[in-house]
Amino acid sequence: MSAHLNAALREGDNPELTEERRKATFDTRKLADEFFGSHLARRRREIAKAIDAIPELHDTKPLPFMTREEKVEEAARKVFTLSKHITDIVDLSNNRETQSLNEMVIGIEGMPISLHFAMFIPALQGQADDEQKREWLDRAIRMEIIGTYAQTELGHGTNLRMLETTATYDKQNKEFILNSPTLTSLKWWPGNMGKSCNYAIVVANLIIDDKLLGPHSFMVQLRDENSHETMPNIQIGDIGPKMAYNSSDNGFLKLSNLRIPRRNMLMKHAKVQEDGTYKKPPHEKLAYSAMVHVRSHMITQHAMLLAYALSISTRYSCIRRQGYIDPKKDEVKVIEYQTQQHRLFPHIARAYAFAFAGTESIRKFEIMKRSLEAGNIELIADLHALTSGLKAVVTYLAGQGIEQARQACGGHGYSMASYMGEIYGVGIAGCTYEGENLVMMQQLGRYLIKAVKSVKEGKKPTGYVAYLAHAGQRHSLIDCRPNEGYAEHIRAFEHIARRQTFRAAERLQKYENSGLSTEQAWNNCTVELNRASRLHTRLFIACNFYERVLDVEDMAVREVLEDLLHLHLNYELIDIASYALEAKKIRPNAVSLVDSWEITDREHRSVLGRRDGHVYENLFKWAKSSDLNQNDVLPSHKKHLLPMMLNARKQSKL
Numbered sequence: 001m002s003a004h005l006n007a008a009l010r011e012g013d014n015p016e017l018t019e020e021r022r023k024a025t026f027d028t029r030k031l032a033d034e035f036f037g038s039h040l041a042r043r044r045r046e047i048a049k050a051i052d053a054i055p056e057l058h059d060t061k062p063l064p065f066m067t068r069e070e071k072v073e074e075a076a077r078k079v080f081t082l083s084k085h086i087t088d089i090v091d092l093s094n095n096r097e098t099q100s101l102n103e104m105v106i107g108i109e110g111m112p113i114s115l116h117f118a119m120f121i122p123a124l125q126g127q128a129d130d131e132q133k134r135e136w137l138d139r140a141i142r143m144e145i146i147g148t149y150a151q152t153e154l155g156h157g158t159n160l161r162m163l164e165t166t167a168t169y170d171k172q173n174k175e176f177i178l179n180s181p182t183l184t185s186l187k188w189w190p191g192n193m194g195k196s197c198n199y200a201i202v203v204a205n206l207i208i209d210d211k212l213l214g215p216h217s218f219m220v221q222l223r224d225e226n227s228h229e230t231m232p233n234i235q236i237g238d239i240g241p242k243m244a245y246n247s248s249d250n251g252f253l254k255l256s257n258l259r260i261p262r263r264n265m266l267m268k269h270a271k272v273q274e275d276g277t278y279k280k281p282p283h284e285k286l287a288y289s290a291m292v293h294v295r296s297h298m299i300t301q302h303a304m305l306l307a308y309a310l311s312i313s314t315r316y317s318c319i320r321r322q323g324y325i326d327p328k329k330d331e332v333k334v335i336e337y338q339t340q341q342h343r344l345f346p347h348i349a350r351a352y353a354f355a356f357a358g359t360e361s362i363r364k365f366e367i368m369k370r371s372l373e374a375g376n377i378e379l380i381a382d383l384h385a386l387t388s389g390l391k392a393v394v395t396y397l398a399g400q401g402i403e404q405a406r407q408a409c410g411g412h413g414y415s416m417a418s419y420m421g422e423i424y425g426v427g428i429a430g431c432t433y434e435g436e437n438l439v440m441m442q443q444l445g446r447y448l449i450k451a452v453k454s455v456k457e458g459k460k461p462t463g464y465v466a467y468l469a470h471a472g473q474r475h476s477l478i479d480c481r482p483n484e485g486y487a488e489h490i491r492a493f494e495h496i497a498r499r500q501t502f503r504a505a506e507r508l509q510k511y512e513n514s515g516l517s518t519e520q521a522w523n524n525c526t527v528e529l530n531r532a533s534r535l536h537t538r539l540f541i542a543c544n545f546y547e548r549v550l551d552v553e554d555m556a557v558r559e560v561l562e563d564l565l566h567l568h569l570n571y572e573l574i575d576i577a578s579y580a581l582e583a584k585k586i587r588p589n590a591v592s593l594v595d596s597w598e599i600t601d602r603e604h605r606s607v608l609g610r611r612d613g614h615v616y617e618n619l620f621k622w623a624k625s626s627d628l629n630q631n632d633v634l635p636s637h638k639k640h641l642l643p644m645m646l647n648a649r650k651q652s653k654l
C-alpha cells in the first residue's frame with residue numbers, strides 16, 4: 001500500500017510511528033469501516049471533530065489527578081454542557097453514536113446518566129404499557145427526569161427470586177406498599193442512584209393476598225423534582241469508592257412503607273387489576289428484558305475497552321526501545337521481540353472478533369424485540385442463551401487482554417499516565433454486573449443440555465446448536481491439520497465443543513441416575529457445564545468472525561482480516577500463543593491495525609498511547625502536573641516525617 005493512503009500519517013509525529021504506518025498494507029479508514037460499520041465509523045470522525053471545536057467539552061485536567069468529588073462534578077458539568085450541544089452532534093435515536101460521544105467527552109469512568117440510558121429507558125421501553133410510556137418514557141427521553149435500575153440488594157444480586165424488597169398490594173387504596181424489611185434488603189449498587197437520579201425502576205417481590213408472585217418492576221420517585229431532596233419514606237446515599245467507575249455514584253436505597261399508585265407497576269406484560277386480580281406475563285422472564293438489553297450491548301463495549309488497551313500498548317511498543325536482538329546493532333523497539341508479539345497480537349485478533357460478535361448480538365436483540373412486539377416469544381430463550389455466554393466469555397477474555405496490554409508497557413503501564421488501571425477496572429466490572437459470569441455460563445449450560453436431549457431424541461436442533469447433531473469426528477484432534485483451511489478449523493472447533501457438551505450431559509445424567517436430586521446433580525457438573533458453555537461461545541465468536549471476513553469486499557482489508565482470523569483460530573484452537581508464522585505476518589501492520597480503531601487522544605486519555613507517539617516528553621509534563629508537585633515539601637511531610645527524621649537525627653547525636 002502506498003503510504004499516502006494511510007489516513008493516520010501526520011506531519012510532526014514521532015518518526016518511530018511514522019515508519020510503522022508506512023508499512024501498512026491496507027487503508028486504515030476502510031478497516032475502521034469494517035470494525036464499526038461504515039456509518040458509525042464516519043459518524044465517530046464527525047463527532048470527534050465537533051468535540052474538538054467546543055473547548056467546554058474538553059477535560060479540565062487528567063481524570064486520574066482528580067478526587068472522587070471532582071470526578072463526579074466534572075462528569076456532571078460535561079453532561080450539562082453536552083445537553084446544550086448534543087442534538088447538533090448526534091442522532092439521539094442512535095445508541096452507538098450517543099455512546100461514542102459520551103465516551104469521547106466524559107470517558108469510561110461513569111457519569112450521572114449512564115443507567116438512565118443503559119437500563120432505565122430500555123426497561124420502560126420493554127415493560128411499560130402505552131399509557132405509562134406516555135407518562136414517563138417521553139419525559140425520560142427529554143431528560144426531564146433521570147432514572148436508574150434498582151434491582152440488586154445488599155444480600156442478593158444473583159438469586160432474583162430471593163429479593164427481599166416487597167411490593168404488597170393494598171386493594172382498599174389501590175396502592176402498592178414498598179418495603180425494605182431487613183438490612184440485607186437494602187438496594188445496593190444501582191448506578192447513579194446515590195446522588196444523581198430522581199426516579200428508579202425498583203425490582204421488588206410482588207405480594208397480593210399474602211401470595212408471593214415473584215420479582216416485578218415498579219416506578220419509584222426518589223427525589224423531589226424541584227429541590228432534589230429525598231422523598232419521604234426513603235433513605236438513599238452513595239456506596240463509596242470502587243475499584244473503578246468512580247465518576248459514578250452507585251447507591252443504596254431503603255424503602256419504609258412507601259405507598260405508590262397501582263399504575264406505578266410496569267404493566268406491559270404482567271398486570272394487577274384494581275381488585276387485585278393478577279395476570280401473568282406471556283413469558284415468565286419478560287421482566288428481565290433490560291438486563292438482556294445491556295448484555296447484548298456489552299460485547300461491543302468490551303471489544304472497545306480491549307481496543308483502547310491494545311492501541312496504547314501497540315503504539316508504545318513501537319516507541320519503546322530496550323535491549324538488543326543483534327548486539328552489534330541499536331537497541332530494538334520492544335515490538336520486535338517474539339514474546340511481545342505473542343503477548344499482544346492474539347488479543348488484537350480477539351478485539352476484532354469480539355466487535356463482530358457484538359454487532360451480531362445487537363442485531364439479534366433488535367430482531368427479538370421486533371418479533372416480541374408482534375407477539376412472538378420464541379426467540380427469547382435463544383437470545384438469553386447467546387447473550388449470557390457472550391457476556392461472560394467476552395468480559396473475561398477482554399480483562400485478560402487488557403492486563404496483558406498493561407504488562408506489555410512495563411513499568412510505565414502501571415502509572416495512571418497509561419490509563420490502563422482504569423480501563424482494566426472498568427473492563428473487569430463487566431465480569432460481575434449484569435449477572436456474575438460463572439452464573440451466566442450456567443444459564444447457557446441449561447440451554448445446551450436441552451439441545452443435547454433433543455439430539456438424543458432424534459431431533460435436529462437448529463441455529464447456533466445445530467452442530468451438536470452433526471456426526472462427531474472419530475479421530476482425535478492430533479490428526480486435524482489447521483493449515484487445511486478455515487472450514488477445517490471450524491470443524492475442529494465444533495468437534496471440541498460438541499465433545500465437551502456431550503461429556504457434561506452424560507455426567508449430569510449419571511448423577512441423576514445415581515439418585516441425586518436434580519439440583520445436586522447439576523451442582524456436581526457445573527465445572528464441566530461451564531467448560532462446555534465457554535467452548536460453545538468461543539465457537540460462536542470464531543464462526544461469526546469467519547463469516548464476517550468472507551463478506552469483506554476490499555481485498556487489502558480482507559487479507560489483513562484473514563491474517564487475524566488465521567491467528568485467532570489457531571490461538572483459540574491450540575490455546576497457546578500464536579505460531580511464529582502468524583506473528584511475522586501481523587508485525588508490519590501492527591500499528592495500522594490499532595490505528596484503524598480511530599481512537600482519538602481525547603478518548604484514550606493515555607500518555608503512552610498518544611497517536612503522535614511523543615511519549616517521553618509528555619510523561620514528564622504529566623508528572624509535573626501532579627497535585628503532590630505543587631509544593632516542594634508536602635505539608636504532611638512537615639507534620640510527620642520531617643519531625644520523625646529530625647528527632648532520629650537528634651537521638652543519634654546524643
Ligand SMILES: CC(C)(COP(=O)(O)OP(=O)(O)OC[C@H]1O[C@@H](n2cnc3c(N)ncnc32)[C@H](O)[C@@H]1OP(=O)(O)O)[C@@H](O)C(=O)NCCC(=O)NCCSC(=O)/C=C/CCCCCCCCCCCCC(=O)O
Binds near residue numbers: 099118301381
Ligand atoms: C438467570 C438468573 C441467574 C436465574 O434466574 P431464575 O429466576 O432463578 O431462573 P432459573 O430457574 O435459573 O431459570 C428459569 C428459566 O428462565 C430462563 N431465564 C432466566 N433469565 C432469563 C432471561 N433474562 N431471559 C429469558 N429467559 C431467562 C432460564 O434460562 C430458565 O429457562 P429454562 O427453564 O431452562 O427453559 C437470574 O436470576 C439473573 O439474571 N441473575 C443475574 C442478576 C443480574 O444480572 N443483575 C443485573 C442487575 S443490573 C446491573 O448489574 C447493572 C449494571 C450496570 C450496567 C452499566 C452499563 C454499562 C454500559 C453497557 C452498554 C450498554 C449500552 C446501552 C446503550 C443504550 O442503549 O443507550
Ligand SMILES: Cc1cc2nc3c(=O)[nH]c(=O)nc-3n(C[C@H](O)[C@H](O)[C@H](O)COP(=O)(O)OP(=O)(O)OC[C@H]3O[C@@H](n4cnc5c(N)ncnc54)[C@H](O)[C@@H]3O)c2cc1C
Binds near residue numbers: 159250433
Ligand atoms: C460496577 C457495578 C455496577 C452495578 N450496577 C448495578 C445497577 O445499576 N443496578 C443493579 O441492580 N445492580 C448493579 N450491580 C450489581 C450487580 O448486578 C451484581 O453485583 C451482580 O449481578 C452479581 O451479583 P452478586 O453481587 O449477588 O454476586 P454473588 O451472587 O454474591 O456472587 C458471589 C460468588 O458466588 C457465586 N455464585 C452465586 N450464585 C451462584 C450459583 N447459583 N451457582 C454457582 N455460583 C454462584 C458467583 O459465581 C460468585 O463467584 C452493579 C455491580 C457492579 C460491580
